[in-house]
Amino acid sequence: MPWVDRDKCTGCGTCVDNCPVGTILIIGEAAEINMDKCIHCGTCHDVCPEDAVRHDSEKIPDRVGENIAMTKKFMDDCEKYLESAAERKKCLNRMMKHFNAEKIIAEKTLEELKSLES
Numbered sequence: 327m328p329w330v331d332r333d334k335c336t337g338c339g340t341c342v343d344n345c346p347v348g349t350i351l352i353i354g355e356a357a358e359i360n361m362d363k364c365i366h367c368g369t370c371h372d373v374c375p376e377d378a379v380r381h382d383s384e385k386i387p388d389r390v391g392e393n394i395a396m397t398k399k400f401m402d403d404c405e406k407y408l409e410s411a412a413e414r415k416k417c418l419n420r421m422m423k424h425f426n427a428e429k430i431i432a433e434k435t436l437e438e439l440k441s442l443e444s
């Protein structure tokens with residue numbers, strides 16, 4: 327999934343002009359991608375003169391941090407609303423099951439996608 331680093335983007339509009347589905351706009355002097363219409367063709371990466379169109383993998387540390395923060399919030403809320411400290415551990419176990427399921431979904435999806443190569 328492409329995303330634009332607003333600190334690097336100069337708002338030159340090259341990606342806007344070259345996006346085949348017209349899903350990039352200049353908003354507030356920087357490009358923004360409407361992911362609803364993006365077909366993941368990679369053109370915006372290739373044409374950007376500032377290297378401002380970045381890859382998903384660079385957001386992995388941020389995504390992990392968001393997941394940890396979300397889990398801690400759920401743990402706090404479970405303890406608060408269910409009025410028991412024991413609910414923290416139960417909540418943590420549920421969230422670990424949730425992320426384990428997400429991992430299995432990703433692994434199985436990758437297996438299926440490999441079969442599309444042939």
Ligand code: SF4
Pocket residue numbers: 328344345346347348349350359363364365366367368369370371
């Ligand atoms: S990846 Fe392709 S479709 Fe998506 S925003 Fe970039 S140029 Fe447009």
Ligand code: SF4
Pocket residue numbers: 330334335336337338339340341342356357373374375376377378379
């Ligand atoms: S081509 Fe790069 S620098 Fe120019 S508007 Fe698009 S993202 Fe910004």
